[in-house]
Amino acid sequence: MAERTAPGGVQSVERVFDLLELITDAGGQMMLSELATASGLPGPTIHRLLRTLAAKGYVRQLANRRYALGPRLVRLGEGASQQMGAMARGELTRLVDQLGETANIAVIDSDMVLYVAQVASRHSMRMFTEAGRRAHMHDTGVGKAILAQLRDETVRAIVARAGMPTPTSRSIGNVDDLIAELHVIRERGYAVDDGEQEIGVRCFAMAVPNAPTPTAISVSGPVSRVDDSFAERAVPLLREAAESISRNVNLVSGG
Structure with missing residues (x-):
């Protein structure tokens, strides 16, 4: 170095x-x-x-x-995550207002994805993920959006340490299949979780560019509402929100 x-x-x-x-x-x-x-x-x-x-x-x-x-780093990390969530909350609220579905922001944390903030949909049937929840990266939209920012060898090392459980029949359970999907995500610019965490739930996620630590935002909801027409509206709005969060985070950090 x-x-x-x-x-x-x-x-x-x-x-x-x-x-x-x-x-x-x-x-x-x-x-x-x-x-x-x-x-x-x-x-x-x-x-x-x-x-x-x-x-x-x-x-x-x-x-x-x-x-x-x-262990002293845990307290620092929790404080930083809370600040990231607080800075992003306005953009998450805007996504919910525009799209009607639940919006999240998450960061990488010890080979897992850590949800740091959420603004819930106003629908009675909606997705709820508590801030502070950790999940595997290979079967979540935000996790795959984050992994797509990393080198393939780094992804393989993360998976080797964290494992690849398959909570549904649609979950990716093979690292080579995951690497192939990450290549698609890099070209397409966003990730999709299509029933990989929970059958009947679909999520669109996008990385926050130039974030101090790999970060992604997402919108998710039942497949009956989160369909192809939803994706056409959601992707450009996610991109706008990700770029806005990036600007705000780097302005605060002096980047």
Whole structure:
């Protein structure tokens, strides 16, 4: 990893976050030697930074000498997720007003998808997913939209760690089939969950471009209402909402 200290930045702080991101991308655990190879930093420097992080609870050393993400990061992640949901709520409300179906925003979290906010449809028959719920990525619209942003080898590693349960007969249960669908999603620009989480429910999802962490939004409802004509209306509105959320998030983060 090349040095890229920002003007006026603190190199040691940037290195700390680089290490945390490397550990996260590797599934939450890495050996010191693996971190040295991936980061290009000297082993003693990495060890000193990790020792400081471990003392604060942001990493922990396992019995096999691998370094893992620590429990103190959970609180930070929960706070960041709540803020992401709060920033997106206006766009989710607009989607519900325009389309009449439930809208969600979700992020990747430890090889799963984490729903961080929802605005529910006003229909009596509607979808409900509680904020804070985690689900597998391969059988959800938001999960597949997020996976489509990642390299195929990263997707394979996530699936190997998280597994591929098939809650319905329509769920994808083979990683090669998943990779093939992700290629279609990248070309098409949006993902579809067609009864893969629950029979009779259809979801259209789209990635939020340039988000600080892989993020997607979706609209979902019963197939009796979420049909082809719904898709024609939903896709451009999802794209507008995703781009608006991206602008707002990057404005706040200074990106």
